Amino acid sequence: MRHAKERRSAVHHAEYQYLLKRLREARRRAGLTQVQVAKALGRPQSFVTKCELGERRIDPVDLQGFAKLYRKPLSFFLPRKRMAERLR
DSSP states (O other): OOOTTTOOOGGGSHHHHHHHHHHHHHHHHTTOOHHHHHHHHTSOHHHHHHHHHTSSOOOHHHHHHHHHHHTOOGGGGSOOHHHHHHHO
16 A cells, blocks of 8 residues: 555546646647537536646546547547556
8 A cells, every 4th residue: 555645646647637638739629718618518617627727537428528529539638558657
């Protein structure tokens, strides 16, 4: 078991930071604002902001909604195996 000092929130893991970066990148590539995304998802704009900043944990269902809206496969948001190993 890891010591408390060694534990990190999943939001701070490099892999999750990569997901957040790709989430922002996908929205920008799609030419959408956070307000437009929120409206399309039926959520408040603060939801999109908090997801992109890592202040709100993104669950798989939410990620699927973002991916569909941005027309990206789920794999777009996840680091490849080699990259994931380097991020650790």
